[in-house]
Structures are given as C-alpha cells and as structure tokens.
Amino acid sequence: MNLTSITKILVLITVIGLSACVTTSTGPFEGKKDLAKAEATHVQIGYRFFEKEDFQNAKKSLITALEINPRSAGAHLGLARVYERELEFDLAESHFKKAIRYNPESEYHFQYGAYLYNRGEYKGAYKQFNEVLENTVYVRRAQTFELQGFVAQQLEKEDVALNMFHRAIAVNPMLASSYVALARIYFEREDFVTGAIQYKGFVDLVRAKVTRQNASTVWLGLQLARATNDQDSFAxxxxxxKNQFADSPEYQEYIAWK
Incomplete structure (x- = not known):
C-alpha cells in the first residue's frame, strides 16, 4: 500500500461458505449433496478464471453456480469482484449485498468494505470494517484494523485512526504501513520521540526485508531524525x-527544507 495516500487494495477472493468436502453416502439427501458439490466446483472454476483475468469465462462459471443455487454467497461475491474489475459498479454493489445477505460471515463484510474503500466511499467502508472487527478470531483482523485506520483518517477521526494502527501492530507486528502511519501522526502532533519510535519499527522491517523505503518514508525519517537530533540516522x-530518490518531489522538498 502506498504510504502517503489512499490507494486501491487488492483482495484475493476465496471460496467461502461452501463445503469443501462432500460425503459419498447414499440416501434421500444425496441429490442435494451433489448439487452443493457442483455449485462449489463452478465457484472455484470461476475464481480461477478471475485470477487469470478471464472475466467472461469467470462470469459464465459463476452464473452457472447461481443457476444451481441462487443463494450462493460465494458466486455472488465472485461476480461482484468481476463486475468491479469491469467497472460495472452498480452490478458489483448488488452482488456484494447479496453475498452478505446470504452469508453474513466476516469475510464477506471485509470484501465489501475493501470495495467501498477502493471506491472512496469511506463511511460505508467504516461500517463494514466495524462489522468485521466484532469477530475476534477473523483471519484478516490485523489488516482490517489497518484499513480502518486509513478510513478513519479520511473521515477525520484521528484518535480512532491512532487506535486502529496501534491495534493492527499489536495483532501483527509486521504491518509496515501502520508503523509509518503512526510515525506520521505523531510527527504532525509534534510528539517527535514517539514518532521516531514508530518509525524505527518500520525501519526494522526494512532491514528484515519485509518492506522497502520509498521517497515519502525517507523524507519522513529525515524530518524525525532532525527533530530528535539523531545525527546517524539523518546522515x-x-x-x-540523494542516491535513490533524487528525481522525486520529496527530494525537492528536502532541498528546500535543508
């Protein structure tokens, strides 16, 4: 994620809410089990086509799944993502809502929240991510905290953003964007020591090759180093x-500032 502005996020869609295992026992419900298996297979095929950006075949497979089960949340989610990529936003919105209606699990709220985030509909995204965060065992909980932090910033809820970024790191200390966001907030509040501590968390991840510096993060680090009189870091x-980002707008800011 870009560390200086809100940018679109990519979220992998997965088969959710569909049975991954279908028994082979005979009985009055065997036909229903076969239909469920066929539905799941078509959803999986549709997602594979989506990953290959073969949207036409993805739609065909997902629509086939809906012909088997019109309440297939997985199929509706897949179609929502396809229509999002095709810029058919009204259709995408409709299928996201149907996915949640038929399966209100956290993943569906997360996917819809990510869609709204990408569309700049921050109030809606905020609501969806709050729904997700009620589930304390959700696998993307740390990422949701982080995204909610960025959404809160857009809604000018800085204290909420601060809390979200801290909680994101508490759940997953490998989230580089949260360290940078915290460092930037504390810098703007002129709490330079705390900002430098958060920036060091980011630098530790850079050294571990988890993430990389860019012109924006280097520029932030320079300002924090000067404010805290950290001459070694500044140098x-x-x-x-100078060596890596001389063509960047941040370098020009640095030259004017220096």
Missing amino acids: SLELQM
Missing part, C-alpha cells in the same frame, strides 16, 4: 535520499 537517510 544515512540523507545519503539514501
């Missing part, structure tokens, strides 16, 4: 800015 970041 290192200054050299990095």
Whole structure:
C-alpha cells in the first residue's frame, strides 16, 4: 500500500461458505449433496478464471453456480469482484449485498468494505470494517484494523485512526504501513520521540526485508531524525535520499527544507 495516500487494495477472493468436502453416502439427501458439490466446483472454476483475468469465462462459471443455487454467497461475491474489475459498479454493489445477505460471515463484510474503500466511499467502508472487527478470531483482523485506520483518517477521526494502527501492530507486528502511519501522526502532533519510535519499527522491517523505503518514508525519517537530533540516522537517510530518490518531489522538498 502506498504510504502517503489512499490507494486501491487488492483482495484475493476465496471460496467461502461452501463445503469443501462432500460425503459419498447414499440416501434421500444425496441429490442435494451433489448439487452443493457442483455449485462449489463452478465457484472455484470461476475464481480461477478471475485470477487469470478471464472475466467472461469467470462470469459464465459463476452464473452457472447461481443457476444451481441462487443463494450462493460465494458466486455472488465472485461476480461482484468481476463486475468491479469491469467497472460495472452498480452490478458489483448488488452482488456484494447479496453475498452478505446470504452469508453474513466476516469475510464477506471485509470484501465489501475493501470495495467501498477502493471506491472512496469511506463511511460505508467504516461500517463494514466495524462489522468485521466484532469477530475476534477473523483471519484478516490485523489488516482490517489497518484499513480502518486509513478510513478513519479520511473521515477525520484521528484518535480512532491512532487506535486502529496501534491495534493492527499489536495483532501483527509486521504491518509496515501502520508503523509509518503512526510515525506520521505523531510527527504532525509534534510528539517527535514517539514518532521516531514508530518509525524505527518500520525501519526494522526494512532491514528484515519485509518492506522497502520509498521517497515519502525517507523524507519522513529525515524530518524525525532532525527533530530528535539523531545525527546517524539523518546522515544515512540523507545519503539514501540523494542516491535513490533524487528525481522525486520529496527530494525537492528536502532541498528546500535543508
């Protein structure tokens, strides 16, 4: 994720709410089990086509799944993502809502929240992510905290954003964007020592090769290093800015600032 502005996020769709295992026992419900298996298969095939950006065949497979089961949340989610990519936003919105209606599990709220986030519909995204965060065992909980932090910033809820970023890191200390966001908030509040501590968390991930510096993060680090009189960090970041980001707008800001 871009560390200086809200950008679109990519979310992998997965088969959710469909049985991954279908028994082979005979009986009065065997036909229903076969239909459920066929539905799941068509959804999986549709997702594979989606991943290959073969949207036409993805739609065919997902629509076939809906012909088997019109309440297939997985199929509706898949179609929502396809229509999102095809810029058919009204259709995407309709299928996201149907997916949630037929299966209100956290993943569906997360996917819809991510869609609204990408569309700049932050109030709606905020609501969806709050729904997700009520589930304390949800697998993307840390990422949801982080995204909710960025949404809160867009809604000018800075204290909420601060809390969300801290909680994101508490759940997953490998979230580089949350460290940078915290460092930036504390810098703007002129709490330079706390900002520098958060920035160090980001730098540790850079050194571990979990993430990389960019012009924006180096520029933030330079300002924090100057504010905290960290001459060693300043010299290192200054050299990095000159060698790697001399063509960036941040470098011009740095030259004017210096």
